Amino acid sequence: ERVYLIRRGAVRLSRVYESGEETTVALLRENSLFGVLSLLTGHRSDRFYHSIAFTRVGMITAPANSVLSAIEEDASVGLLLLQGLSSRILQTETMIETLTHRDMSSRLVSFLMVLCRDFGVASEKGITIDLRLS
Secondary structure (H helix, E strand, O other): OEEEEEEEOOEEEEEEOOOOOEEEEEEEOOOOEEOOHHHHHOOOOOOEEEEEEOOOOEEEEEEHHHHHHHHHHOHHHHHHHHHHHHHHHHHHHHHHHHHOOOOHHHHHHHHHHHHHHHHEEEEOOEEEEOOOOO
16 A cells, blocks of 8 residues: 655565465665556555665655656656666566576675675675674
């Protein structure tokens, strides 16, 4: 029922299944959107998602119906939303490519490369990924 825009920080978005199993579906950073599925489908999702902040997070949140009204009033708002969703689709495709058809060590290296690109902070000693991941 709400749309969320991360202005700063990092968030893990996971799906919780009926069995209680939880699977990470996205690692989000600044200018990432979530909560838009109900906005696009017109009804609440029967899926339950969970978000956890990895770092201090600043967010903007708005009711889905307000976002829909803003899109109807100004096409540039819809274009921004489309850009955000396109970014999420590309991230999902990259994650699928990273996790499929490879041995464990190759998947780990690919995943670390994605984390370096999306969350890494360069220094003289290399790149630091300041996230608590298990």
